[in-house]
Amino acid sequence: MGSLVVDKGRLGALQDWVWESGFGANETCPLINSTFQSFPHCHQGRIPVYSALVESSAQIQEAVRFARAHNLHLVVRNTGHDGAGRSSGPDSFQIHTHRLKGITENSMPEGIATVLSWLGESVLRSGLPGDSFWEEESPSERFPIPPAFIEKLSVRGARSDVEFWRLGATTQLEALRDLNREGIVGQFELKHLAERGSMEVSLEVYNLNTTDISSNRMNVLRVALERSGLHPTFLSRSVSKLTSALRHRGDIYPDDYGILMGSVIVSNTLFNSSRGPQRIADRLSQFPMAIGDTIFTSNLGGRVTDSQGLIDTSMHPAWRSSSQLFNFVRYLPYKSVEGKITAMDDLTQVQMPILYALDPSIRASYLNLPDPNQKDAPQVYWGKNYGQLLRIKRQWDPDDLFVVRSGVGSENWDVEGLCKQGMSVLARFQTFLDALAWHFR
Structure with missing residues (x-):
């Protein structure tokens, strides 16, 4: 397919090859080849056989009735951003909803609009990954986007370096904990770099509703790390609207891009304790990662925690008393069915147990960043x-x-x-x- 943006309008296309391909033989058959006769039973993996491009609720109803009447394997797809293959499936009939563009803010009852405004503030105050994608500068005048002062501190080191984990990882997790207590959101990230055994840990902080660069909280941490012998990189900037600091174009992936994901919730009790960040850093130092793999956090808490007992939703109750969501992204650069199956087994049997051990008091995950082979989904x-x-x-x-x-x-x-x-x-x-x-x- 070549380098591509996550193709929201392309039938069958997903974020990466992992969920486009199946799990059996003949998953990499050539489309045009003089030896095509050698692949008489080549199939199209998990790409749906048929798709209905719906543009209205009436068309959705008609497609659902058709699937029910003919006992079809039904899947629903919007953008193709999918961590567990739920928007595709072998031998399936797909309802493709990305052309449903007619839902506007003006059609919302005032009560719903109020809830969305409350939810938007909740998201901003309880967690916002630094690479979030916005298609517009200002989605709505009714839901204003605040200014922000953004700081990012990064430290590189060897995986075997005890000081990298004790100072680089632990110190940044402690800083995230302390900033969260003040209502400041941020994102901790751990990457395995291209150089074998080389790691990078970073903390990006969003000071909302201010462009005052004089606060420079993270600069104090930078100086402390330098005095300890590490060599951190520090960047800061002010933006009049938070969205201007985020991406305005879709992800661009090479044709061999593939990932698996997993996630785990960490409680307020652990993360806000005096030794919580150190305990988490110690666990992460033992976490098996390959080149290209990433672990990143998403802030919880905020109004999500404040609404405990006031709002009845389907979410796992643990979300109401948690501080962070730790997310793992496993990079699979080679299109191999065998490699994909092995990576899935490793995720379920090795990596996810370590993530759940971060906080033994909670065993809960985010459904959009799931272990695909989770045996205890309910x-x-x-x-x-x-x-x-x-x-x-x-x-x-x-x-x-x-x-x-x-x-x-x-x-x-x-x-x-x-x-x-x-x-x-x-x-x-x-x-x-x-x-x-x-x-x-």
């Missing part, structure tokens, strides 16, 4: 809310027309949602306990 993504969600699904979708990997009700199906399978006794018992807990809460 508990990891929804916790005690799963029983209620399953009852709702059985009421409105008794035939499981909408089934996705690790989604509600997916435990009754194989990983691709093609064949129904029996639910284990343990899973049934856990679902019963969840439903009982929700009923008597």
